[in-house]
Amino acid sequence: MNVKIDQEACIACGICYDTCSDVYESDEDGNSRLVEDYRTDDERTGEVPEELADCAEEGMEQCPVDAIEVS
Numbered sequence: 001m002n003v004k005i006d007q008e009a010c011i012a013c014g015i016c017y018d019t020c021s022d023v024y025e026s027d028e029d030g031n032s033r034l035v036e037d038y039r040t041d042d043e044r045t046g047e048v049p050e051e052l053a054d055c056a057e058e059g060m061e062q063c064p065v066d067a068i069e070v071s
């Protein structure tokens with residue numbers, strides 16, 4: 001699954017990394033970024049294994065500003 005985080009839209013609420021810490025983590029400002037293992041181009045763009053798809057999607061669904069895209 002591909003994951004993209006829009007850090008401009010992110011309001012640093014923490015829900016995604018509280019919900020799915022296997023995929024998301026906080027940067028130094030509280031904004032979301034991908035955990036290092038699953039980054040591809042940069043900390044906002046990555047690919048997660050199939051077994052973490054539900055986790056990644058739950059984080060996406062809970063984001064109040066739709067800053068996460070999972071496809």
Ligand code: SF4
Nearest residue numbers: 010011013014016063
């Ligand atoms: S849930 Fe959305 S707004 Fe909250 S930290 Fe994650 S990406 Fe940012």
